Every structure is written in structure tokens, then in C-alpha cells.
Amino acid sequence: MSEAAGNRRVAGLAIESAAPRAWRASLAVIAYGLPIAFILLPLLAFLAYSFFSVSGVTMSYTPTLMNYQRFFTDPVFLPVFWRTCLLCLEVAVLAVGFGYPVAFFLAGLEGRKKYTLLLLLMVPLLMSYVIKIYAIRSILGGNGFLNRALLALGIIDQPLTIFVYNLNAVLLTLTALLIPFAVLPIFLSLERIPRNLLEASADLGASNLQSFRRVVLPLSLPGTATAATFVFVLAIGDFLTPQMVGGLSGFTFGRIIYSQFGTAFNWPFGAALSVILAAVVILAIAAGTRLGGRQRGAS
Amino acid sequence: MIRSRLVNICLAAITAVVFIILYGPIFVPIVSSFFVVKWGNVQWDQTTLAAYVALAHNDGILEAVKNTILVGISAVILSIVIGTLLAFHYQSGRSRGRDIIQFIVFLPFLMPPIITGLSLLIYFREIDFERSLVTVIIGHTVFVLALVYRTILVRLQALSRSMVEASYDLGASGWQTFRHVLLPHLASAMIGAAVLSFALSFDETMITILVTGTDSTLPIRLWAMMRLGFTPDINALVAIILALTTALCLIAARHLMPREAGARSA
Numbered sequence: 001m002s003e004a005a006g007n008r009r010v011a012g013l014a015i016e017s018a019a020p021r022a023w024r025a026s027l028a029v030i031a032y033g034l035p036i037a038f039i040l041l042p043l044l045a046f047l048a049y050s051f052f053s054v055s056g057v058t059m060s061y062t063p064t065l066m067n068y069q070r071f072f073t074d075p076v077f078l079p080v081f082w083r084t085c086l087l088c089l090e091v092a093v094l095a096v097g098f099g100y101p102v103a104f105f106l107a108g109l110e111g112r113k114k115y116t117l118l119l120l121l122m123v124p125l126l127m128s129y130v131i132k133i134y135a136i137r138s139i140l141g142g143n144g145f146l147n148r149a150l151l152a153l154g155i156i157d158q159p160l161t162i163f164v165y166n167l168n169a170v171l172l173t174l175t176a177l178l179i180p181f182a183v184l185p186i187f188l189s190l191e192r193i194p195r196n197l198l199e200a201s202a203d204l205g206a207s208n209l210q211s212f213r214r215v216v217l218p219l220s221l222p223g224t225a226t227a228a229t230f231v232f233v234l235a236i237g238d239f240l241t242p243q244m245v246g247g248l249s250g251f252t253f254g255r256i257i258y259s260q261f262g263t264a265f266n267w268p269f270g271a272a273l274s275v276i277l278a279a280v281v282i283l284a285i286a287a288g289t290r291l292g293g294r295q296r297g298a299s
Numbered sequence: 300m301i302r303s304r305l306v307n308i309c310l311a312a313i314t315a316v317v318f319i320i321l322y323g324p325i326f327v328p329i330v331s332s333f334f335v336v337k338w339g340n341v342q343w344d345q346t347t348l349a350a351y352v353a354l355a356h357n358d359g360i361l362e363a364v365k366n367t368i369l370v371g372i373s374a375v376i377l378s379i380v381i382g383t384l385l386a387f388h389y390q391s392g393r394s395r396g397r398d399i400i401q402f403i404v405f406l407p408f409l410m411p412p413i414i415t416g417l418s419l420l421i422y423f424r425e426i427d428f429e430r431s432l433v434t435v436i437i438g439h440t441v442f443v444l445a446l447v448y449r450t451i452l453v454r455l456q457a458l459s460r461s462m463v464e465a466s467y468d469l470g471a472s473g474w475q476t477f478r479h480v481l482l483p484h485l486a487s488a489m490i491g492a493a494v495l496s497f498a499l500s501f502d503e504t505m506i507t508i509l510v511t512g513t514d515s516t517l518p519i520r521l522w523a524m525m526r527l528g529f530t531p532d533i534n535a536l537v538a539i540i541l542a543l544t545t546a547l548c549l550i551a552a553r554h555l556m557p558r559e560a561g562a563r564s565a
Contacts, residue, residue, distance in 0.1 A: 023473075024391075031388035032396070034381055035403045038419075038441055043406065045425055046418035102317050105310035117314075119548070124321045126498045126544040130521040131537050134529065135324035145327070176320050183317075208303060237411020240504060244525065254413060261509065267421065274414050281411060 050272035059268070067272030077256065077273075084253035085280065087171060088235040092182075092228040094175045099182030099227055104216075106183075107190035118187060125180050133244045136173045140164045140245070165247025173245050174235045181234060182227040189223025190216070222292030229288030233281050253277065325541060332534035354532035354539075363520035364536075370432060370516055371500040374439035375493045381440070382447035382492070383485070386455050401448075408445035415442060416509030423510065430512035438506040443496035454488035455481075494547050501544075 051063045071077050106117055124132070139145045140163040147159040163169055193216060201211040239254030246252065257277065260270025335345035354360065385404060389397050407415040419438050423430060458481070466476040504518040511519055521533070 027384060027388050027391075030381065030384050032400060035385075035400050038437060039403050039406055042418035042422035043414075045422045046414070049421050098313065098317050098320075101310050101313040105307075105314045108307070108310075120318075121321065123545055123548055124325060126502065126548055127325050127541060128502055128518060128521065128537065129504050130518050130525065131328065131533070132324045134521075134525055135327050139323060139327065145323075176324070179317055179321065208306070233411065237413050238505070239413055240508075240522070254411075257413060257417075261417065261420070271417065271421065274417055278410060278414055281409075285409065 046271050047275060049268050050275045052268040052271075054266050054268055057265070067269045068276075070269065071272060071276065080251055080256060081253050081276070083167075084236065087167060087252065088174075088232050090171055091174045091178065091235040092232040094171070095178050095182040095231040096186070096224060096228050098175070098179050100186055100220075100224065102179075103183045103186035103190055106187055118183075121180050121183055129177070129240065132177060133173060133241055136176055137164060137169070137245050140169055140172060164245060165250065167246065167250045169245040169247070170242045170250045170252065173241050174238065177241065178231045178234055181230045185223040185226040185230065186220060187223075189220045189226075193219045225288045225291040229284055232284050236277065236280060236284075325537070328529075328534040329538040329541060332531065332538045336531050350531040350535035353530070354535045357530075357532050360517070360520060360532070360536065363515050363517045366432060366514055367501055367516040367518075370435050370439055371497045373436045374443060374500045375497050377436070377440045378444045378447040378496055379451075379489055379493055382444055382451050383489070385444075385448050386452040389452060390455055404448055405445045407441050412442065412503075412505035413509070416506040419506070420509045430510060432512070432514050434510045434512065435507055435514075435516065438510045439500045439503055442503060442506055443499050446499070447492040447496055450488050450492040451485060454485055458484050490550075494550055498544060498547055 050067055051065070053060045053062070053064050053066050071081075102121070106114055106121075109117065137144075141147070142159045142161055142164070144164075146163060147156075150156045151159065163172065197215055197219075198211060201215045206214065237254060239252070239258040242250050242252040242255050243258065246255065253273070254277070257270050257273045260266045260273065264270075332350045333346050333348070335342040335347050335349070385400070389401060416438065419434065419441070420430075422428075423434055428434065462480055462484075463476060466480045471479065502518060503516075504522065507516055507519055508522065515523065521529075524530075524533070
């Protein structure tokens with residue numbers, strides 16, 4: 001195929017015909033160079049670091065598996081790791097538990113109202129993360145709104161401190177922050193269910209509950225799996241929330257990683273822990289995609 | 300969807316609770332920004348605008364806001380330019396290299412920000428690149444690039460080839476075709492992506508905290524202040540930011556909505 005014919009065929013792109021060679025070369029340099037220089041190389045450097053070690057303040061660039069070994073053998077890290085995974089699963093379940101009914105409610109609304117409410121649900125995402133954490137902490141605190149409400153309702157007779165500076169606080173705060181991420185995918189999967197399927201189900205004599213269980217729920221499972229994955233991944237990567245509301249007992253994996261780059265000053269070990277975090281995230285995404293994919297295949 | 304009245308009421312109630320959970324943490328500081336705060340308690344009977352006046356004199360915060368806007372605008376411009384080039388490059392042929400590059404571009408968006416932040420931190424240290432606002436801009440560009448690239452690519456793929464071919468047949472040069480055929484078509488996608496990435500950059504905390512030097516952006520400044528507790532002018536700032544982000548969000552939503560019909564008749 002001649003060069004000219006090639007250019008014609010991919011006429012999708014204007015830039016190809018005027019100054020083909022120079023343009024195409026510089027375009028390729030940018031297209032390959034920048035992502036490699038600023039995404040791939042940093043990631044590789046980071047991966048390499050996890051095999052280095054540090055003694056005192058000097059880095060040793062001799063490859064070693066010491067960091068990974070330390071993670072699996074030291075009695076401190078594994079329990080925190082599992083506890084964090086469990087915590088983030090709980091956050092995912094809670095967020096989906098709240099998100100599903102909301103998405104279901106929105107999907108049932110008519111026209112404009114539906115999208116306005118959806119947009120309103122997303123607006124808080126654009127609001128400063130740090131300020132939201134701070135505000136939630138003050139709501140959960142001893143003198144906060146939650147305790148005052150419980151006191152006023154007569155459910156408790158003195159302020160509780162179980163909501164702040166521990167893992168409960170991390171759980172509640174992360175859930176409150178991440179609910180919108182759960183609503184959106186579920187809403188989209190509910191929107192995609194053709195109406196005539198529901199009409200058919202009703203015509204065939206199914207009750208509302210039966211229609212929901214047999215038609216709506218299975219068809220919305222892929223979206224629900226995506227929602228849970230989103231929330232889990234966002235929760236496990238967060239180190240600011242636990243740092244802020246977790247106190248001394250609310251130690252999470254993300255916080256340990258962050259501390260390796262701050263007070264503990266052991267970058268290689270921190271890099272190794274992050275590689276483990278990345279592995280968990282990849283597993284979670286794979287599991288979410290599979291769950292969603294299989295359900296779609298079955299239906 | 301068909302459902303009974305009772306179910307609907309329950310669903311509406313849960314939705315209301317979720318709205319309270321989401322908006323509570325935003326409205327508490329906003330409402331209290333209009334009242335006098337004494338010893339950490341809001342005096343509900345004394346309204347004031349003192350918080351807004353104090354904000355205007357808080358140089359540290361204003362400096363941080365300025366940095367944040369500078370970083371945001373730079374990251375938006377860089378990511379729009381690079382994202383457009385990447386989209387064109389992806390569109391202009393088929394090779395495995397393109398898919399690999401696309402995957403690399405998506406990585407920072409898929410991975411937790413802490414990983415993007417840490418890898419850049421290590422990288423900058425290894426190549427002896429001093430941490431400053433420049434490194435923050437690079438971090439933000441890397442973070443929002445996937446979103447910008449994807450938005451522009453989708454719009455580019457929706458453009459029918461015959462338009463470009465027609466432009467060539469009528470004797471337009473490559474640049475003229477880009478300027479008069481492609482750019483108008485891509486403009487609304489670019490604006491939408493720009494607004495959304497500015498919003499993401501404005502609030503980016505986890506990458507920034509790792510790659511910043513001595514300059515702080517607003518979230519970093521707030522993070523540092525949080526230990527001591529916020530002063531009332533922070534409440535005022537929250538109110539202003541909410542108003543602005545809501546406006547930006549509405550603009551982005553308008554531009555990201557497909558306007559096929561409008562674009563075609565134009």
C-alpha cells in the first residue's frame with residue numbers, strides 16, 4: 001500500500017496529509033514519550049524501590065526481597081492489612097446498601113426530576129474532601145450533632161465516644177463520603193433495563209416483588225458489582241480519612257504506607273506495601289468485572 | 300418501574316436520609332459562616348459577615364487559593380493539549396503500541412491516588428527534580444489526563460469520516476481541516492472535560508500531599524490547619540467554594556451532554 005493511499009484511508013485525521021512526516025513523527029514522540037516518561041517510568045521506579053532497602057538514612061540499591069518478607073512475617077502488618085480489607089468491604093456493603101435504594105428510587109422518577117436529583121447527588125463529590133472529613137468528624141464527635149440528636153431523642157443519656165477516633169469512625173466517614181460512587185453505576189444499570197421486560201413480567205402475572213427478584217435484581221447486578229468495586233478501591237486507597245478520624249486505634253494499611261514516607265522514613269518498605277495495595281486493587285477490579293460479566297452472560 | 304405506594308415511600312425516605320448524609324457535612328460549615336462563633340459554639344441569635352471579612356485578610360489561605368487555581372489551569376491546559384494529541388494519535392491508525400499507551404494513560408485513574416503520588420515522588424527524587432508547584436502540576440496532569448483523553452477520543456470517534464474527506468476534497472489543508480472541521484466539533488467535549496478536570500484538580504489532595512514542596516494548594520493548607528481546628532473564615536471559604544463548584548458542575552453537565560442534533564445543524 002502506497003503512502004498516499006494509506007493517508008487517504010485513515011482520513012479520520014486531518015493532520016496526516018499536510019506535513020505528514022514531521023507531524024507524524026513529533027506526534028508519535030509526544031504520544032509515546034510523555035506517558036512513558038511521566039506514568040510508566042515512575043511506576044517502574046516505584047516497583048524497583050520495593051526491592052531496595054534502607055539502613056538509617058542511606059539507601060541501598062541492592063535488590064532484596066526483605067521488604068516483602070517483613071510484611072508477611074512481622075506480626076504487626078498482616079493483621080492491619082486484613083482488618084483494612086474487611087473494613088473496606090464493610091464500607092462497600094454499606095455504601096451499596098444505601099446506594100441501591102436511592103438508585104432504584106431515582107430510576108423510577110420521571111424525566112427532568114430524575115436527572116436533577118442525580119446531579120444533586122454528585123455535587124458533594126466536587127466539594128473539598130478535607131472539609132467534608134472535618135465536618136463529619138465534628139458531627140460524630142462527643143459534642144457533635146449525632147450525639148446531641150441521640151440525647152434529645154432519649155436513646156442515650158450521655159454523649160458516646162464510640163463514633164470518633166476509632167475504626168467505627170473510619171467506617172462511617174468513608175461510607176458517607178463514598179455513597180455517590182455507589183449510586184451512579186447502579187442507577188445506570190437500572191436505566192438500561194428495557195421497560196418492556198418489566199411489562200412482560202407483569203403480564204405474565206408476576207407480583208412486584210417477583211418482578212424485582214427475577215428481572216430487575218439480576219439485570220442490575222453488573223452495575224452493583226461495579227459500584228462495590230469502585231467504593232472498595234477508593235476506600236482502600238484512602239489514607240487521609242483514617243489519619244483524620246481514626247485516632248490511635250483506627251490504624252489502616254493506607255496510613256502505614258503513608259507513615260513510611262513520613263515519620264518512619266522507609267521508602268522501599270512503603271513502596272513494597274503499596275505494591276501489595278496495588279495487587280489488592282487489581283484483584284478487586286478483576287473480581288468486580290468478572291461478577292458483572294458473568295451475570296450479563298447468564299441473562 | 301411498577302411499585303407500590305408503601306415501597307415508594309420507603310425508598311423516598313432512604314433517599315432523603317442519603318441526601319442528609321451527603322449535604323449535612325457541607326451545610327454545617329456554610330450555615331455557621333453567617334453566625335457568630337464563640338469558644339467553638341455557634342451563637343444562633345447573632346448573624347454576621349465577619350467570617351467573610353476575615354477571609355479577605357487571611358493571606359495564607361488566599362495564597363493557597365492562588366496556587367490551586369494556577370495548578371488547576373496549568374494542568375487543564377496541559378491535559379487538553381496532550382489528551383487531544385493522544386486521541387488523534389490513537390485514531391490515526393491501528394497498532395498494538397497505541398493500545399498499550401492508552402492503557403498506561405488510564406493507569407493513574409484506575410489505581411489509588413496514593414500509588415500515583417508515591418511513584419511520582421520516588422521518580423522525582425531519583426531524577427533529582429526538586430518538588431515544587433511544577434511537580435504538583437505534573438501530578439495533576441497525569442491524574443486528569445485519562446478523563447480528558449477519553450472524552451475527546453469518544454467525541455472524535457463520533458465524527459463521521461466523510462466530513463473530513465469532504466474538507467480535503469474541497470482543498471482544505473490539514474491545519475484548515477483541523478481548525479474549521481474538527482475543532483468546532485470537539486470544542487464542547489473539550490470544555491466539558493476542562494471544567495471537570497479543573498474541579499478534580501482543585502480538590503486533589505492525596506497526590507498533591509505527596510508531590511508538593513513547600514508551596515501548598517488549598518486542600519494541603521486545609522489539611523495542615525485541621526489539627527488546630529478551623530477558624531470561622533474557613534466556613535466562609537467553604538460557602539464560596541460550594542457556590543462556585545455547583546456552578547462549574549452545571550456548566551460541565553451542559554457541555555458533556557451529547558448535543559448531536561445541534562452540532563450537526565451548526
